């Protein structure tokens with residue numbers, strides 16, 4: 155039996171050539187359906203839809219996001235749900251950059267669209283795609299309110315010292331250059347889950363959250379408030395990622411331009427798409443890298459070592475920034491699945507009260523779990539992230555809030 159869609163929220167995450175969607179009930183967490191359209195606007199586009207236990211994948215021409223949403227709606231209709239008349243509460247959109255303007259989930263109107271578009275210069279790889287998704291959804295589901303949930307929002311309150319780059323203040327202020335932080339929906343959600351897991355009030359917990367997916371970021375959170383995070387003005391700063399370099403000497407960019415004669419767009423592509431794990435060993439999927447490391451592949455070994463080295467550097471920095479740490483939590487694809495990363499990131503830190511129990515760490519599971527001994531000073535946890543649920547809840551709250 156199909157779960158009803160009345161009161162559900164359709165969550166959309168539009169990338170430049172992909173669209174992920176999930177229809178779920180924010181209160182009960184029940185997922186009605188989810189899916190992903192890939193290679194939108196390219197040859198070989200396809201859409202995969204999962205509902206009522208069926209997984210259907212069709213190869214179909216999807217010239218744009220509008221076509222992708224229309225095809226997704228067709229899947230829903232095939233399962234007896236017409237999204238137009240199903241009584242959806244909201245469409246919740248993941249929007250990557252909120253700039254200095256947006257730091258709360260925001261009901262979308264023409265003015266908001268104009269402002270998100272203006273901010274696009276801060277996130278040229280992301281915000282334009284998010285906007286295309288918003289426009290398509292508003293056209294196809296005009297009766298359903300659309301809400302934007304910003305990836306930067308949670309880090310709006312970063313302390314000034316953590317948010318400020320040491321460059322000329324006039325230039326920084328004119329061009330909105332500061333550290334914004336990303337993956338905020340995930341860091342906020344996971345940090346709340348940590349407090350629930352520890353059965354302690356959020357405002358008493360000091361924690362480090364390591365969101366390790368294809369994109370990766372770390373955060374230091376004191377009593378529910380963000381103190382620092384590894385991504386900066388763009389999602390390029392910080393940890394080594396699947397295809398992004400994370401921290402590099404900014405002088406490298408100048409060198410690549412002056413000496414290697416690369417244009418700005420080529421440098422952009424190099425650092426965002428051809429660097430990180432992929433740049434180091436040709437692979438960005440951690441499963442493959444782990445297998446290659448086990449087979450003695452030297453470049454995979456180096457990629458792995460650089461990844462762990464950077465991760466440990468951030469963990470160390472955040473321990474000092476927080477002063478007292480109650481929990482260190484791994485989340486997202488790598489964090490939830492790669493036991494070796496968790497073990498190596500925290501190896502040899504017993505003097506600091508950090509111990510990873512090998513047996514607990516090896517266990518797999520879908521629920522939040524502790525991988526440190528019960529009596530360790532610092533709880534080491536694995537907590538699955540759920541950005542769709544967080545976006546659905548925040549969207550539902552916006553449309554029910556009295557205005």
Ligand code: AMP
Nearest residue numbers: 367368369439440441486487488491492
């Ligand atoms: P995300 O961006 O959170 O979806 O994470 C995606 C990444 O998680 C993939 O690129 C993989 O590198 C990694 N991943 C997923 N499953 C596993 C696994 N079982 N072991 C190691 N890494 C995994």
